[in-house]
Amino acid sequence: MAEEKKYTIGALASNKSGVLTRITGLFTRRGYNIESLSACATEDPEVSRMTIILKGDEYILYQLIKQMDKMEDIIKVGCANELDCVYRELLLVKVHAAPEMRSQIIEINEIYKAKTVDLSPETMILEITGDPDKLDAFLKVIQPYGILEMQRTGVTALARGSHTLKDRTDGEYKKLSHEE
Amino acid sequence: MKLKGADILINCLVEQGVDTVFGYPGGTVLDIYDALYKSGKIDHVLTAHEQGAAHAADGYARVTGKTGVCFATSGPGATNLVTGIATAFMDSIPLVAITGNVGISLLGRDSFQEIDIVGITIPITKHNFIVKDVTELAPTIRRAFKIAGSGRKGPVLIDILKNVQIAECEYTPEEPEKIIPEKVEQGKLKAISELINASKKPVIIAGGGVIAADAAQLVHELAQKADCPVTYTLMGKGCIPETDPLCLGMIGMHGTIATAKALSEADTVIALGTRFSDRVALNRDKFAKGKTVIHVDIDAAEIDKNVTATQHIMADVGETLKSLLPLIEEKQRKDWRVKVEAFKKENAAKKNTSIRAFSILKTASALAPEKSTLVTDVGQHQMWAAQNYPVNVPRRFCSSGGLGTMGYGMGAAIGAAFGSGNLSVLVTGDGCFRMNMNEMITAVSRRVPMVILLMDNGVLGMVRQWQKVFYSHRFSQTNLNQNIDYVKYAESVGARGIALNKDDDVEKVLKTAFETAEKESIPVLVDCKISEDDNVLPMIKPGQTYDKQLETLEEN
Incomplete structure (x- = not known):
């Protein structure tokens, strides 16, 4: 087996009901290991955009792209790994925060540029945006206070500069090097 | 309006x-x-x-x-x-x-x-x-x-x-949209033609994509120009006449000896409209090891899926060949052809002609009207038909290849008859026939001319063959153990039924069957009693390579 890596895949799809079912069905059916998937409508309400984080090797990456590309509802799909991208993820986390703990948590917030978005006598909800590594680091520090519940959105990504997924023309998929 | x-x-x-x-x-x-x-x-x-x-x-x-x-x-x-x-x-x-x-x-x-x-x-x-x-x-x-x-x-x-x-x-009527095939990348064609021109021992594998693209004639032209033998997959059956000197016969688990030998020796594999399924490649890592692989397929996802190609084109086989043919040097590969001839001779000499199904299928193929369609179900009879019943023209063969659907045949034979306007020859087994024999009623009511060659051995032959080879003769649930009078069944739904119990009767019975089916435009079932111990040979075990083809079964 070739080396396992994480790949970021961007896709534009028709914004219709059932499209997500088709795509996730494909992943399950072919045994692709998806770490996260985030999707929502774009500036064009007929088009939705999704960012998929795939764990696998190059063989799986190209199979996934080609299998997705065949789907009628997919407008464009491509791997963003070679591109210089901005990666962002949003995290909401509800932590135990008795009054004597609050100032400590707010101090952590400041360092990580997180925000307090809700405060109750015993709990706080914190919001933080950043790349997945930053969120992981933040969670590690927050964990000891006691996480009641949390939700991450999954990664979203856009390439820097004038490059857009819509205009991407990969033409040919890169040749794969299989190991004997 | x-x-x-x-x-x-x-x-x-x-x-x-x-x-x-x-x-x-x-x-x-x-x-x-x-x-x-x-x-x-x-x-x-x-x-x-x-x-x-x-x-x-x-x-x-x-x-x-x-x-x-x-x-x-x-x-x-x-x-x-x-x-x-x-x-x-x-x-x-x-x-x-x-x-x-x-x-x-x-x-x-x-x-x-x-x-x-x-x-x-x-x-x-x-x-x-x-x-x-x-x-x-x-x-x-x-x-x-x-x-x-x-x-x-x-x-x-x-x-x-x-x-x-x-x-x-x-509602406003509209003309159906014309389907225009995408253009073939010209740059790739040159590279591919160079590989083919430089090859000494090329083999073409023609798959279902050749039939779908109506490109059999072009494949034949390529084969002749490059002096290159052709093997076909089950889905590609009909793309080259069996009698053609360049035809090796079928590829795969139950492919011909000629194909196995030619593939083992080949330096270049030209795969046209085929996807290297596990029944063809058998061992996808070793299948083409050390060989140049040229893969033409309309589906990008098939390229490098099972077997990695040296060069590939993602396009319609027909469009590709039209552009590729002018770049192919007309060449005689004498040494290679001499070898291929020898493989074909060996193949003919070792053909398993002793089983009754062989003579039934040979005779039926000779008696069948020229424009009839061969339809099969799935199992031993399917492989025997694929091996022994020549189909020399595209679109005269229907068989469930990928899914291997037992019970496919009756319905498909009816559809084929409506599509072609000609007689269907359905080769089926008793296991398959019992699954959808109700459709014989449809065939009778619509007066579909059909000859049903029911290979009746009372067992699920292919599964039983695997039990012989891999499960030490433990015939778990493969003995159908029922005494059904298929002749009576055929008569009961208004069709004709004839029993075939003796080798000597093959010609006579089949003649009557074809004559009756054509004259009365009706299905005629021939209940062909065959031995439950007949095997499909040659065979390459799953995961094995083409040089490990078995000509007899070492039964455990």
């Missing part, structure tokens, strides 16, 4: 050139059947079961090259289509399946005969649709036909809600 949804459907089918539909009525397609009745423009073949309708539409599509169409009602009608749709999907056969569903007010409430057939068929269709608004109906049908018949062909399902069939909207 303003029309009801059901009438729009029939009009759109006529637009697409549909002349025959296979189906079964029911509650949620009453309006569609009413529109069909009033229109009178489409012949509807009422099958005994929806599965038969789906297989018939598939058989019709394989022989005509057109898109096959089947109808079914919601719920069980729709789910009964599933095996037929999956069969077409695995073999890339263009099919449009139309199902009715409950009205929008009942949808999602677990109503009577309501099922999410769109959800069920996502993995086995190229695409599918649920039509909830009558204004979407005509564009959806047109798009469905385009999807089914373009690129890598395949089945599309349209689920039409009852209220859509009743609602009215404006």
